[in-house]
Amino acid sequence: MSILFFASLIVYFAAAMVQFSGVSMKKAGLTRAARLLFMVGFALHSGYSIWRGIVAGRVPLANQFEFASGFAWAIVVLGFGLYRKGKAEWTMTAAMPASFLVLSYAAFQPMAIKDLMPALRSTWFVLHIGSAAFSYAAFAISAGLGVGYLLMLRKGKDDSDSRLKQLDYLGYRMVCLGFLLLTVVIFSGAIWAEQAWSSWWSWDPKETWALITWIFYAIYLHQRMRRKWQGKRMAWLSIVAFILVIFTFAGVNLLLPGLHSYATQG
């Protein structure tokens, strides 16, 4: 069944390439084809996740591989959701490579299906980890839109251009969603930690980095209220913020083991 996983990885890659070609050559047919491919990749990816969930007898979000796969899946869901609302081509241009990159990271993690370890058997599991996947996905799309903003600016677009304004605004909305969900992640984690280990906060590296990321995004939200920060600076901030997200997601597990180190187990 892992064929489904690898097939989705390849299809996401193909979708991203077709989308890049479509956007750079301004060919609507190509971007339409890219969306279709992306949908096919999503179907394969969902099929794989459902199969894995059935075999494991639980929601497949319990280790680094499964979480990364869920994270990529959430990027696709949010990408399509946002595209449906605003029809902004850049949402897809951001979501396609982002989901491919995150899924590629998953491909390098141990894929074996294992029993849920006792610390993870909790009713908070799905809320905590599911909202983390969607929160990170929203931040990923926001960073992708930030990259798009900077690229369009380099191509000579004026920052009063309506498409640029739309990118800036969509990036901000994604941060709003991600921030709300990250708050859910932190609080559900705190309640869960109190249930499992008796203390709701222990300054464990994963917790600390989630807080660092949260504070950074809080600063982003405040800075955005200043008019002169909107646009280019916010695009840079969303990219830097996403680097913090990546560190919280993968770097902490590799470099700063703590209570959450079970997440690195295969």
Next chain:
Amino acid sequence: MRRSLRFFRSMRFGMILLVLVMALSVVGSLIPQKEQAMTYVRAYGAEKATLLMALGWNDLFHTWYFLALEGLLCINLLLCSILRFPRTVHAGEQLMKTAEDSSTETPCDSAQLQRMKEFLISHGFRKRNAATGEVYTRHFLGFYGSFLTHLSILWVLLFGSLVLMTPQTEDLTVMPGESLVLSDGTRILCESFHIEDGQGKLDYASTLHAISADGKQEKIQEIRVNEPMRFGNYKVYQQTYGTAGRVRIVNHATETEDTLFLTESCFLSIDGQNGVYFEALYPGFVQDDDGNYTLVTNTSGSYPDPVYRIQTIAEGMSTSVLAFPEETLSLGEIDFTFLLPAEYPGLRIKHVSSVLYGALYFGFGLMIAALYLCFFMVPAAVSVREDGYSVVSPKEVQEIREALTIAGKEEEP
């Protein structure tokens, strides 16, 4: 004085504090916290370790300056929230006034306006009559979003710190069949403990029977990780586990019998000179072709082939022996029968204040709701006149503008 107050309540000062908290948190996450001094000396060298400890970076999150930053953040948030509150309360009226005073932004014909009005009503806007025409408003509750967000941050910081500063936990071990008596007389009997469930899955579950000091309340519950037992003001957690040896001692001279748990090395003797010295319990062994034993010291936690390493001491002579479960060693009138080891739980007993925890969790809920108000309940007013409409909001409302344009353009069926 006024200037410094203005700075203290300013968003700029708030952001500076947030950056400092963030920077210190990065440091605190990179340096292992609360380790022994030697660990830092080994990792960073004596000089750097001394500096690090002088700065308190070995327990950074409890240093006076980290706590002071938190305190300043609370003051900043409090001042900012209090001083902005009147503006928040009047923000709705203010927006209505702005809507009424606004000039027509998008001219429309009457058919388009009719479609738009229907659209607004179907999208949760309320019609209010104004001197200049009609004003449709939505999500005025959203004005309270950022006020409630900051209030809930303050709330969580306050109650979170109180909860963290008043931890009353005690880690205790209890053997199956034995009980613990807590300071107020509450008794907690461990009826049983198992590491694996019936299907061989790791489970770490203890069945506890708690009885209040006056004996009037009792509760039996199986606890495991994620499923602590709440009893009175206590919460009992399944924290750790261990495996202890067991020995049954029969004294034929006095016709008495006793079973003891062996958790650490000890000398079992009646006269203080002759007896059995228990060294350790091993989880397994390997026997080679010549019959020699090699003891296994794995750390997986299970004891598939337990074996006791002991010394018998009799008349000044000590002999190393391996004893297997159900094996009996007789020394004079005393029989030592080594039994199958017992698994036992390590429990964490926490004294909980329902008020503090309730308040903290209320703060969590409030913050989520407040953020939702902030981001997804954006207040907006649409002033509709005979010649067209205008949209006003304290925030960007691109979606509403776009939706209204589309609604206005739609052909009538």
